[in-house]
Amino acid sequence: MQLTQKNINNSNLLLKVNNLSVFFNTPEGNIQVVKDANFSLNKGECLGVVGESGSGKTQTFFSITGLLSSNGYCKGSAIFKGFDLITSSEEEKRRYLGKSIGFIFQDPMTSLTPHMKIGKQLSEIAIFHEKLSSKLAMERSLEVLDIVKMPKSRDLINSYPHELSGGMKQRIMIAISLMCRPELIIADEPTTALDVTTQSEILSIFNDLKSNMNIGIILISHNIGVIAETSDNVAVMKNGLIVENGSTFNVLTNPKDEYTKHLLSCIPPWLEK
Amino acid sequence: MRTNMIKFIVKRLLIAIPTLLVIIAFGFIMMRVAPGGPFTSERALPPEIERNIQEAYNLNKPIWEQFYIYIKNLSVGDFGPSFKYKDFTVNELILSGLPVSVTLGLSSIIISLFIGCFLGIVAAIKRNTYFDYSVMSISLIGICIPSFVMAPLLSLFFGLYLGLLPTSGWNGGNVLNLILPITALSLPQIAVISRMMRASTIEVLNSNFIRTARSKGLSPSYIVRKHVIRASILPIIEYLAPASAGLMTGSIIVEQIFGLPGIGRYFVVGALQRDYTLVSGVMILYASLLIALILVTDILRALLDPRVKL
Ligand SMILES: Nc1ncnc2c1ncn2[C@@H]1O[C@H](COP(=O)(O)OP(=O)(O)OP(=O)(O)O)[C@@H](O)[C@H]1O
Ligand SMILES: [Mg+2]
Numbered sequence: 001m002q003l004t005q006k007n008i009n010n011s012n013l014l015l016k017v018n019n020l021s022v023f024f025n026t027p028e029g030n031i032q033v034v035k036d037a038n039f040s041l042n043k044g045e046c047l048g049v050v051g052e053s054g055s056g057k058t059q060t061f062f063s064i065t066g067l068l069s070s071n072g073y074c075k076g077s078a079i080f081k082g083f084d085l086i087t088s089s090e091e092e093k094r095r096y097l098g099k100s101i102g103f104i105f106q107d108p109m110t111s112l113t114p115h116m117k118i119g120k121q122l123s124e125i126a127i128f129h130e131k132l133s134s135k136l137a138m139e140r141s142l143e144v145l146d147i148v149k150m151p152k153s154r155d156l157i158n159s160y161p162h163e164l165s166g167g168m169k170q171r172i173m174i175a176i177s178l179m180c181r182p183e184l185i186i187a188d189e190p191t192t193a194l195d196v197t198t199q200s201e202i203l204s205i206f207n208d209l210k211s212n213m214n215i216g217i218i219l220i221s222h223n224i225g226v227i228a229e230t231s232d233n234v235a236v237m238k239n240g241l242i243v244e245n246g247s248t249f250n251v252l253t254n255p256k257d258e259y260t261k262h263l264l265s266c267i268p269p270w271l272e273k
Numbered sequence: 274m275r276t277n278m279i280k281f282i283v284k285r286l287l288i289a290i291p292t293l294l295v296i297i298a299f300g301f302i303m304m305r306v307a308p309g310g311p312f313t314s315e316r317a318l319p320p321e322i323e324r325n326i327q328e329a330y331n332l333n334k335p336i337w338e339q340f341y342i343y344i345k346n347l348s349v350g351d352f353g354p355s356f357k358y359k360d361f362t363v364n365e366l367i368l369s370g371l372p373v374s375v376t377l378g379l380s381s382i383i384i385s386l387f388i389g390c391f392l393g394i395v396a397a398i399k400r401n402t403y404f405d406y407s408v409m410s411i412s413l414i415g416i417c418i419p420s421f422v423m424a425p426l427l428s429l430f431f432g433l434y435l436g437l438l439p440t441s442g443w444n445g446g447n448v449l450n451l452i453l454p455i456t457a458l459s460l461p462q463i464a465v466i467s468r469m470m471r472a473s474t475i476e477v478l479n480s481n482f483i484r485t486a487r488s489k490g491l492s493p494s495y496i497v498r499k500h501v502i503r504a505s506i507l508p509i510i511e512y513l514a515p516a517s518a519g520l521m522t523g524s525i526i527v528e529q530i531f532g533l534p535g536i537g538r539y540f541v542v543g544a545l546q547r548d549y550t551l552v553s554g555v556m557i558l559y560a561s562l563l564i565a566l567i568l569v570t571d572i573l574r575a576l577l578d579p580r581v582k583l
Contacts, residue, residue, distance in 0.1 A: 094491075
C-alpha cells in the first residue's frame with residue numbers, strides 16, 4: 001500500500017499497469033488468462049514476476065507490448081512514461097517498441113530469424129529507430145555484444161542463428177533488447193535452459209544494466225531463487241491473478257498468500273541464505 | 274562455398290546420367306510394346322518395300338541392338354531421324370518447337386510464381402477478410418478446373434464471344450496470341466501456389482521470430498520483406514519442379530488446343546503415329562528439364578536457407 005502511495009507522483013515512475021485483463025477467443029469460447037493485474041515499476045529497479053507455468057506471466061507482458069496472438073485482446077491501461085500502451089495505435093506503439101522498451105523472449109532457440117545474420121538482426125533496430133547508417137549501426141551492435149560479454153563479436157555478426165549455442169542465442173536476445181539504449185527491459189525467463197554459471201553471468205549483466213544504466217527491468221521467472229537475487233519488488237501470479245505484490249524482502253520473509261508460501265517451500269533449503 | 278557448389282553440381286549431373294538412361298529405356302520399351310508401328314498402315318505395303326524401310330530405320334535388328342544404336346547416337350547428341358516427318362531429324366523438329374514451348378512455359382511459370390506468391394502473402398496478411406476469402410475461393414475453382422477445360426472456355430469467351438483475342442496460332446510470337454494459352458496454363462498453378470504461399474506465410478507470421486521482429490518496433494512492410502518472405506517462400510521453391518512438370522503436361526494439351534507449333538504438339542502427333550524417335554526425343558528433353566529444375570531447386574534452397582548445406 002505504502003509502495004503504491006509513493007508511486008503516484010513519483011518522477012521516477014516508469015511503468016504503471018492498471019486493471020489489466022487479457023482474453024483469448026478460442027474454439028471452446030472466450031477465456032480470460034490475466035485478471036485485473038495492477039503493478040508498477042520505477043527507473044533503475046527490477047520487478048520480479050513469479051508464478052507457475054500457465055499462470056499468465058508471458059501474456060501479461062505480450063498484451064502491454066501489443067504482441068498478443070491474433071486471437072487475443074486486452075483491457076485496462078499500461079502507462080509508460082505518461083503514454084498508454086494499451087489504447088495507443090500500432091503505429092504509435094512502434095515508436096517505443098525496440099527503442100525505449102526491449103523485450104527478451106522466453107525461447108531463444110526459435111526467437112531469432114533463421115535466415116538473417118546476427119549483425120543484421122541487431123543493426124536493423126538502430127537503422128530503423130535512429131536512422132543510423134549501416135556502418136554505425138554495426139558498430140553499435142559490436143558495443144552491445146560487448147555489454148552482454150560475447151567474445152569474438154566480429155565473427156559473430158556474420159554468423160547465422162543455427163551456428164550458435166543456446167546460451168549465445170540468449171545473449172543475442174539480450175543484446176537485441178539493448179540496441180537503442182532502452183529504459184525498460186522485459187525479460188521473459190532469460191535464464192531457463194542455461195547452466196548455473198551462465199545463468200549467474202546473465203543475472204549479473206542485468207544487475208549492471210539496472211544500476212549503471214538506470215534501466216527498469218521486469219524479470220519473469222518461475223525460479224524464485226533467481227528473483228531473490230535480482231529483484232527489488234516481486235509480483236506473484238497464479239491462474240491469471242496477482243496474488244501478492246510487494247518488496248522482495250517482505251514477500252520472501254513474510255509471505256501472506258498461501259500460494260507464495262507454497263512457492264517458497266519449494267526452494268531447496270541449500271539455496272536459502 | 275563456390276567449390277562446394279561446383280562439386281555438388283557435378284555430382285548431381287553424374288547421378289542424372291543413370292536416371293536418364295532408365296527413363297530412355299522405359300520409354301523405348303513402352304513405345305515398342307504398344308501395338309502398331311510407324312509404318313503399319315491400312316493398306317499393306319509390298320513386302321520388299323516394307324523390308325527396305327525396316328532396314329533403313331534398323332527396325333529389323335533385335336530390340337537390344339536398336340537400343341544400343343539409339344544410345345550411341347544420343348551420346349553425340351543425335352536424336353535420330355523422325356519416322357514420320359520424313360525430311361526432318363528429331364533434332365530439327367525439337368529445335369523448331371523449342372522457342373514456342375520455352376516462351377509459353379517460362380512466361381507461365383514466372384507469371385504463376387509472381388501472382389501466386391503475391392496473392393498468397395496478401396491473403397495471409399489480411400487473413401479472414403473478404404480479400405482472403407475471395408482469393409481462396411477463386412483459387413479453389415482454379416485448382417478444380419484443369420487446363421484442358423479452361424483453355425476451350427477461355428477461347429470461347431474471349432475469342433469467339435468478345436472477339437478480343439485470337440484463339441489460335443503462333444503468329445511469330447505475338448503477345449496477343451500468347452495471352453490465352455499462358456492464362457490457361459498459369460491459372461491452375463497460380464491457384465496452387467497462392468494457397469501454399471498463404472499457408473506458409475501464416476505459419477511464419479505466427480512464429481516466434483516474427484514476434485521478435487515485431488518487438489523491435491519495425492514497420493510491418495519491412496518485417497514482411499526482410500523476415501517473412503524468405504522463410505515462407507521455401508515450400509514454393511520445393512514446389513517449383515512439380516509445378517514445371519504440371520506446366521509441361523499442361524502445355525501438351527494447351528498447344529494442341531491453341532494450335533501452337535510447340536514441342537508438346539510434336540509429342541502428341543508422335544505418340545499417335547508411333548514416331549518412336551520423336552517421342553523418345555521429346556521425353557528425354559522433358560526429363561532433362563525436370564532433372565535440371567530439381568538441381569536448381571536444391572541450389573535455391575541452399576541460397577535461401579543458411580541451415581541447408583549443399
Ligand atoms: N493464443 C492463445 N490462445 C488461447 N490461449 C492462450 C494463447 N496463448 C496463451 N494462452 C493461454 O494463456 C495462459 C497463460 O499463458 P502464459 O504464456 O502467460 O503462461 P506463463 O505464465 O508465461 O507460463 P510459462 O511459465 O510456462 O511460460 C495459458 O493457460 C495458455 O494456455
Ligand atoms: Mg511464459
